[in-house]
Amino acid sequence: xxxxxxxxxxxxxxxxxxxxxxxxxxxxxxxxxxxxxxxxxxxxxxxxxxxxxxxxxxxxxxxxxxxxxxxxxxxxxxxxxxxxxxxxxxxxxxxxxxxxxxxxxxxxxxxxxxxxxxxxxxxxxxxxxxxxxxxxxxxxxxxxxxxxxxxxxxxxxxxxxxxxxxxxxxxxxxxxxxxxxxxxxxxxxxxxxxxxxxxxxxxxxxxxxxxxxxxxxxxxxxxxxxxxxxxxxxxxxxxxxxxxxxxxxxxxxxxxxxxxxxxxxxxxxxxxxxxxxxxxxxxxxxxxxxxxxxxxxxxxxxxxxxxxxxxxxxxxxxxxxxxxxxxxxxxxxxxxxxxxxxxxxxxxxxxxxxxxxxxxxxxxxxxxxxxxxxxxxxxxxxxxxxxxxxxxxxxxxxxxxxxxxx
Ligand code: ATP
Ligand code: MG
Numbered sequence: 565x566x567x568x569x570x571x572x573x574x575x576x577x578x579x580x581x582x583x584x585x586x587x588x589x590x591x592x593x594x595x596x597x598x599x600x601x602x603x604x605x606x607x608x609x610x611x612x613x614x615x616x617x618x619x620x621x622x623x624x625x626x627x628x629x630x631x632x633x634x635x636x637x638x639x640x641x642x643x644x645x646x647x648x649x650x651x652x653x654x655x656x657x658x659x660x661x662x663x664x665x666x667x668x669x670x671x672x673x674x675x676x677x678x679x680x681x682x683x684x685x686x687x688x689x690x691x692x693x694x695x696x697x698x699x700x701x702x703x704x705x706x707x708x709x710x711x712x713x714x715x716x717x718x719x720x721x722x723x724x725x726x727x728x729x730x731x732x733x734x735x736x737x738x739x740x741x742x743x744x745x746x747x748x749x750x751x752x753x754x755x756x757x758x759x760x761x762x763x764x765x766x767x768x769x770x771x772x773x774x775x776x777x778x779x780x781x782x783x784x785x786x787x788x789x790x791x792x793x794x795x796x797x798x799x800x801x802x803x804x805x806x807x808x809x810x811x812x813x814x815x816x817x818x819x820x821x822x823x824x825x826x827x828x829x830x831x832x833x834x835x836x837x838x839x840x841x842x843x844x845x846x847x848x849x850x851x852x853x854x855x856x857x858x859x860x861x862x863x864x865x866x867x868x869x870x871x872x873x874x875x876x877x878x879x880x881x882x883x884x885x886x887x888x889x890x891x892x893x894x895x896x897x898x899x900x901x902x903x904x905x906x907x908x909x910x911x912x913x914x915x916x917x918x919x920x921x922x923x924x925x926x927x928x929x930x931x932x933x934x935x936x937x938x939x940x941x942x943x944x945x946x947x948x949x950x951x952x953x954x955x956x957x958x959x960x961x962x963x964x965x966x967x968x969x970x
Pocket of ligand 2: 749
């Protein structure tokens with residue numbers, strides 16, 4: 565196809581009156597970052613919309629990448645014409661000829677943003693439609709349900725012709741709604757929750773609790789692979805904080821509070837995460853919980869667990885069915901990794917009959933009886949190692965306490 569540009573329309577942020585400028589700048593940055601591998605592209609901005617000039621870069625591949633950039637409402641590949649009748653007619657015929665290999669119906673809709681153009685929109689619909697009908701004899705006009713809508717937008721310095729509106733990922737540009745920590749397990753749910761959080765404009769850093777050597781190196785690698793996939797959507801280096809949880813978990817097991825084990829573990833996780841949030845200036849915690857899915861995700865459990873932190877707990881999947889979550893994880897490319905069989909720390913320490921309705925005062929009493937609780941918290945935070953991921957670099961695990969770039 566002879567498209568020479570892509571018009572990118574912004575999504576949710578059009579309704580954001582006050583912060584509009586900041587949102588648009590970040591939108592532009594994210595688009596340019598995402599498209600950086602296509603070196604031939606140039607960009608321009610007209611009336612708050614971004615135009616990607618393709619030059620000779622392949623439209624299909626650029627489009628594939630654009631589909632995953634948060635904040636984009638929709639985009640259209642366009643053919644540019646001079647804002648003159650003859651050129652618009654010629655380009656319209658050219659565009660339709662390229663599409664036409666079978667009988668179909670069409671409709672022309674012209675929008676004249678530049679009122680200085682000598683023909684109005686109604687007239688133009690006919691003036692553009694007629695030469696197209698002449699050039700393609702089997703074509704018919706259908707104004708109600710056309711196979712193809714040929715849209716023409718006439719501005720003062722150019723006219724744009726297109727027939728396709730591709731739906732974007734929507735949401736807000738990455739990082740425009742503050743920063744939060746994502747509790748990332750190796751499961752199906754939490755990567756989806758992360759994708760949803762980022763789509764809402766959250767800048768995320770992931771936190772993973774591991775119980776090495778009870779949990780394997782493969783389990784670690786799996787989480788790293790998931791975080792790496794999320795870094796693709798972030799369009800920026802993505803941090804994964806690996807928290808050593810073995811000591812804490814082992815100590816909790818010794819309490820012989822079998823059916824409260826998950827509750828105690830989750831509360832410890834939240835407390836550690838809260839400290840990390842302070843350190844990394846994050847204002848919330850995102851989890852992959854979904855109501856009723858397991859014992860720790862009943863209303864009663866979530867109540868007692870959630871009280872361990874005063875940070876807002878964001879649970880994008882809370883009302884979703886597992887099937888819907890699975891469909892999402894397939895769509896965002898995390899499913900295949902998530903279903904790899906390696907045990908994570910919670911599965912391994914899972915009691916036979918976890919409480920679905922733990923008692924808050926009992927839980928608090930058990931915790932208050934652990935004089936080493938604070939020390940265990942500090943040790944876990946101190947031993948946390950950070951890995952920074954980008955989508956295309958190979959992955960290895962750094963030494964404890966070291967922050968490294970891949
Ligand atoms: P997932 O598929 O995300 O593992 P799940 O349905 O298996 O979720 P749980 O294992 O009970 O549910 O975990 C609930 C949430 O707690 C997860 O979605 C995740 O946000 C967090 N979580 C669980 N285990 C870990 C872990 N080892 N490290 C970090 N976060 C975790
Ligand atoms: Mg899990």
